[in-house]
Amino acid sequence: MDKYVVIDLETTGHSPAKSDKIIEVGLVIIEDDVIVDEFSTLLNPNQPIPPFISNLTGIHDEDVAYAPTFHEQASDIAEMCKDSYLIAHNVPFDLGFINEEFAGLGMxxxxxxxxxxxxxxxxxxxxxPSFKLGQLTEYLDIHHSDPHRALSDAFVTAKLFLKMKQKINQLPFETVSHLLHLEKSLKSDLSHLLDERHHALAFSLQKRDDMDTYGGLAYKKMVDHSVTEDEIETPFGIYLDDIYETNGSMHQFMDNYEKRSGQREMSETIYDAFQSKSHALIEAETGTGKSLAYLIPAIYEAALTQKRIIISTYTTQLQSQLLEEEIPLISKLVSIPFKVALLKGKQHYISLEKFAHELASEQQENYDVILTKAMILVWLTETETGDIDEIQLPSSGYLFYKKISTDSEGIMDPHSPWFSRSFYQKARKKAQQANVVITNHALLCTDMFNDYQFLPAYEKAIVDEAHHLEETASKHYGLKLDYVTLQYSLNQIGTIEEDNFIGKLIKKYSVDENHPLLEKWNDMYGITKHETDDLFRTIFQYVYTQHKNDKSLSDIGRIQYRFDLGKENSAKWNTVVEMATRLTFFLRDLIHMLSNFKEYLEKMEHYDRFDNEDILNCMNQLQSLIDRVEKLFIMETPKTEVKWIEIEASGARNAVYLYSEPTDISDFLHEDFFAKKKSVILTSATLTMKSSFSFIQDRLGLQSENVVTMKINSPFSYENQVQLMVPNDFPDIKYGNMDDFIYSVCEAILSLAEVTKGRMLVLFTSYEMLRKSYTLLKETIDINSYMLIAQGISSGSRARLKKNFQTFDQSILLGTSSFWEGVDIPGEDLSCLMIVRLPFQPPNHPIYEAKSSYLKQKGKNAFMELSLPNAVIRFKQGFGRLIRSSSDRGIVFVCDARIIKARYGKYFIDSIPNVPITHDSTQQLIEKAEKWF
Known part of the structure; x- marks a missing residue:
């Protein structure tokens, strides 16, 4: 059967069970890989079409008023679908609607x-990047003429299918064999497509030159891009002239290049710091082009000295940008041959050996795991890195991936045939041979606090997004433990009867369940789980009671309680400590029993070393849990550390999160990083408060005698591109007028949205305020005119919410925390940025409290030294969302009058570029905005 019928429907809603109806059918028929026929009709649903659907599809009630009903077209549709494969982009949706209609007609x-x-x-x-039809066809360069109309969607789905059929016919034999094995657990009937390919390959000697195979896996050959090491004779100044000056390579290779004096100045400062073995703090405002500005001297210096330079970023987004955009451009701009490598932690890289082992084991898996295995099989034929961040796995796919990451391997034997095929080892080797190694703050800190074992040796580094270094280092020096993680670790091991780790081992090695080594396992395991549950419920109740009279919830919507073992001395707290101590004993008993069981299995002839590694991993995990429980509840809290508990007041009665972090990381960073390295360049768009670097220097432990500081202003014309507006008639939140304040915020959002036609990003400092605003806006906004998107409420990642915001013409995006930085929405997609409150941390936040008291003990002013600088830097990050290019224009609307009225308000205003400020009634501001646009 080589007939395929591609179906696409437009409907009045998502659910045929809720009486939603089909309003348009599009069918495309494929025979012998050619589109041979099509069919399209509007259908009268005998019910009104919702406005949202009309907006999306362009189909209105009047369009279907005289259209046939499904009943009149049903037999034709059934006839066309006869003896064929049915194809749809989300089959359950389209087939569900058609079958519901057929059933209703007795067909x-x-x-x-x-x-x-x-x-x-x-x-x-x-x-x-996405599997929605529009974005997928864009990614694959398939033309889509009329999205959200049935026939057009059916046509592109048909073209997509034909492209995928071609791709199946290029897959290597090993990949197809594994896919055939997994196929029966998939939703699609792919056996005939895979069988055809399998059959063609089984009788062919043809092999793909770009593939390697081993252990039943096919994977892409890694090409070694080695670079010849030439002597560099060009002085740095001339090298820069060749890039930046009027006839330089920047003008040749970059479209519409505008010379930015700050960019060259930054390159020169970095090179000088390298030569004088100084550290440097460089604030480069938006539009400077700082990535190129630091890569140019880094590559020159690394190639000249033949010593590698590390570049560390906070976000994977910036890593991708450096590798995919900046590095290819630089290779055109500079005449020096150079090598760049990306290195991440072991958990990012897949282990081929572990994956081959998992494919070979005959275990019952859920759908997500089957899909994950299929995705990885194809990805291995394309990836050069083995870095799992390249693909988007289904949610429980990540739990499976943990079992097959390099992190789960233990120490690998260099003589193993898998060693030379290890993606992680290849990434390390590549990093060893590179002039410049790009990594992230997390691995930089792991390396720093583990005697420099993870990154190849280096003397000079550039830390981009450096305002995040303190926070990342603190997290690495601290620890975290929560109920879900602890229970998950235990559930992975399981009881003797369950089909989890211990149960599978018993079945695999046919061990008698009544064996003396195992007779107490279930009892001990059950007690440990029960004790865990009891401990976390008791902690929850303890914190809840402490906070009963204090209704203030922090920014993240959880109750937070800071504790100090030296100061907690109530009977209830002593119960918590006793329970924690008891739990560590039970966890130790489990480790002891696993160790004995491992020794018993090692005596068996067919004992598998993978199982040995897995048992050791389980034991290490349990030991890690013991260490964390002991550090949190049994070991005294050092003066330089803060411990706290977070509970979800409306969550489960064991929804508890435990944390410990240093209050001051500056000494560690000074001793473990800055004192050991010749030159570290720290850069970001937000490092200063009122042009002073003293805050960031103190927090990071940078001693001023060996530090170069520089502030590079943005080349953008902010005074012409931005209006800063502050209303003078909002209720004062200080006097408990939270609801009145939110009401005023929502009124301003609605008024401004009319002026800017949506295209608004509204930044909140608390989820609670965001949720209340969303609820109020949802009741009052014209949903036919505006798309309202809210972080934490609308589904999807930050990138997905941003994409949705840009897809709809008139959209309003409400964001908190992570939306204050790192979100680029250039051009007309964003015309108005609203900052609801100045981003001060809640004064009762445990870390802030601990850092404040630490500063007070040192005779310092916690507000001026900690709270205000943090808020100013955060404010600058938020402000930076609006203007991303020299042609952007927009309004920054700050609802918080403290920026004008409070004594410290000038610190915020003096820390952003010089822009016109208007402090007036909301009505006057809206009128001014209208005129200005």
């Missing part, structure tokens, strides 16, 4: 074999 439901192009795309294009 037979369609039971044809199906192919879901969403599922197939996830398998064949695992690196696609």
């Amino acid at each position: 037979e439901r369609l039971t044809n074999p199906v192919i879901d192009t969403v599922e197939l795309a996830r398998i064949l294009y695992p690196q696609s």
Whole structure:
């Protein structure tokens, strides 16, 4: 059967069970890989079409008033679908609607074999940024003339399917064999497509030159891009002239390049700091082009001295940008041959050996795991890095991935045939041979606090997004433990009867369940789980009671309680400590029993070393839990550390999160990093408060005698591009007028949205305020005119919310925490940035409290030294969301009058570029905004 019918429907809603109806059908018929026929009709649903659907599809009530009903077209549709595969982009949706209609008419439901192009795309294009039809076809360069109309969607789905069919016919034999094995657990009937390919390869000697195979896996050959090491004779100044000056390479290779004096100045400062073995703090405002500005001297210095330079970023987004955009451009701009490598922690890289082992084991897996295995099989034929961040796995796929990451391998034997095929080892080797190694703050700190074992040796480093270094270092020096993680670790091991780790071992090695080594396992395991639950419930109750009279919830919507073992001395707290101590004993007993069981299995002839590694991993995990419980509840709190508990007041009665962090990381950073390295360049768009670097220097432990500081202003014309507006008639939140204040915020959002036609980003400092505003806006906003998107409420990642915001013409995006930085929305997509409150941390936040008291003990002013600088830097990050290019224009609307009225307000205003400020009634500001636009 080589007939395929591609179906796409437009409907009045998502659920046929809730009486939603089909309003348009589009069918495309494929035979012998050619589109041979099409069918399209509007249908009268005999019910009104919701405005949202009309907006999306362009189909209105009047369009379907004289259209046929489904009843009139049903037999034709059934006839066209006869003896064929049914294809749709999300088959359950389209087939569900058609079969519901057929059933209602007493006709037979369609039971044809199906192919879901969403599922197939996830398998064949695992690196696609999205699997929605529009974004997928854009990624694959398939033209889509009329999105959200049935026939057009059916046509592009047909083209997508034909492209995927071609891709299946390029897959190597090993990959197809594994996919055939997994196919029966998928939603799509792919056996005939895979069988055809398998059969063609089984009788062919043809092998792909770009593939390697080992252990039943096919994976892409890694090409070694070695670089010849030439002597560098060009002085740095001339090298810069060749890049930056009028006839330089910047002008040749960059479209519309505008010379930015700050960019060259930054390159020169970095090179001088390298030569004088100084550290440097460089604030480079938006538009400076700082990535290029630091890469140019880094590459010159590394190539000249033949000593590598480390570049560390906070976000993977910036790492990708450096590798995919900046490095290819620099290779055109500079005449020096150079090598760049990316190195991340072991948990990011897949272990081929572990994956091959998992594929070979005959375990019952859920759908997500089957899909994950299929995605990885295809991805291995394309990836050069083995870095799992390249693909988007389904949610429980990440739990499976943990079992097959390099982190789960233990210490690998260099003589093992898998060693030379290890992606992590290849990444390390590449880093060893590179002039410049790009990494992240997390690995930089892990390396720093573990005697420099993870990154190849270096003397000079550039830390971008440096305002995050203190926070990352603190987290690495601290620890975290929560109920879900602890229970998950225990559940992975399981009881003797369960089909988890211990149960699988018993079955695999046919061990008698009544064996003396195991007779007490279930009892001990059950007690440990029960004790864990009891401990976390008791902690929850303890914190809840402490906070009963204090209704203030912090920024993240959790109750937070700071504790100090030396000061907690109530009977209830002593109970918590006793329970924690008891839990460590039970966890130790489990480790002891696992150790004995391992010794017993080692005597068996067919004992598998993978199982040995897995038992050791389990024992290490349990030991890590003991260490964390002891550090949190049994060991005294050092003066330089803060411990706190967070509970979700409305969550489960064991929803408890435990933390410990240093209050001051500056001494560690000074001793473990700055004192050991010749030159560290720290850069970011937000390092200063009122042009002073003293705050960041103190927090990071940078001693001023060996530090160069420089502030590079933005080349943008802020005074012409931005208006800063502050209303003078908002209720004062200080007097408990929270609801009145939120009401005023929402009124201003609605008024400004009319002026700017949506295109608004509203930044909140608390989820609670965001939620209340969202609820109020949802009741009052014209949903036909505006798309309202809210972080934590609308589903999807930060990148997905941003994409949705840019997709709809008139949208309003409400964001908190992570939206204050790192979100680029250039051009007309964003015309108005609203900052609801100045971003001060809640004064009762445990870390802030501890850092404040630490500063007070040292005779310092905690507000001026900690609270205000943090808020100013955060404010600058928020402000920086609006203007991303020299042609952007927009309004920054700050609802918090403290920026004008409070004595410290000038610190905020003096820390951003010089812009016109208007402090007036909301009405006057709206009128001014209208005129200005």
